[in-house]
Amino acid sequence: MRIDRNVKLGYHFMVKNETLGYLGLCMDRRFIEATRQAFQQKTGLGDTAFWQESWPGGAAVAHDEVGENYAYTHGARIFGWQAHGDTCGGQPGVANEDIQQRLDVMIARKVEKFPDAAHYRIFVTEGVVSIREITSGGK
Numbered sequence: 001m002r003i004d005r006n007v008k009l010g011y012h013f014m015v016k017n018e019t020l021g022y023l024g025l026c027m028d029r030r031f032i033e034a035t036r037q038a039f040q041q042k043t044g045l046g047d048t049a050f051w052q053e054s055w056p057g058g059a060a061v062a063h064d065e066v067g068e069n070y071a072y073t074h075g076a077r078i079f080g081w082q083a084h085g086d087t088c089g090g091q092p093g094v095a096n097e098d099i100q101q102r103l104d105v106m107i108a109r110k111v112e113k114f115p116d117a118a119h120y121r122i123f124v125t126e127g128v129v130s131i132r133e134i135t136s137g138g139k
């Protein structure tokens with residue numbers, strides 16, 4: 001009984017004080033781990049401090065917004081938006097440069113949608129993870 005109470009209090013404390021995030025990325029298995037590592041390194045978010053959602057094409061293509069809305073409503077204020085090059089199954093035949101352009105357009109919408117959150121642009125290719133914060137000014 002006493003232990004249960006302590007556990008609950010500890011959990012409550014953690015939830016109330018922890019910074020939370022959301023990571024949206026392409027489901028491509030090659031880049032999931034590298035993306036998570038880069039996002040966590042850059043933001044300091046712990047393993048369980050962010051929601052994660054992946055779909056074909058990642059943040060470069062439109063996706064239903066249920067997950068990101070849920071995360072935001074439940075406290076997420078650090079968002080990571082990932083897409084990758086070197087052949088994306090969600091964007092067949094699209095060149096790396098064009099995927100990045102799509103990603104920029106989509107992120108600009110997210111910055112407008114969640115203006116009080118931090119937004120990170122993540123673009124991954126074989127061997128290189130590029131991550132940087134995007135401000136409401138654009139790039």
Ligand SMILES: [Zn+2]
Binds near residue numbers: 056089
């Ligand atoms: Zn992909």
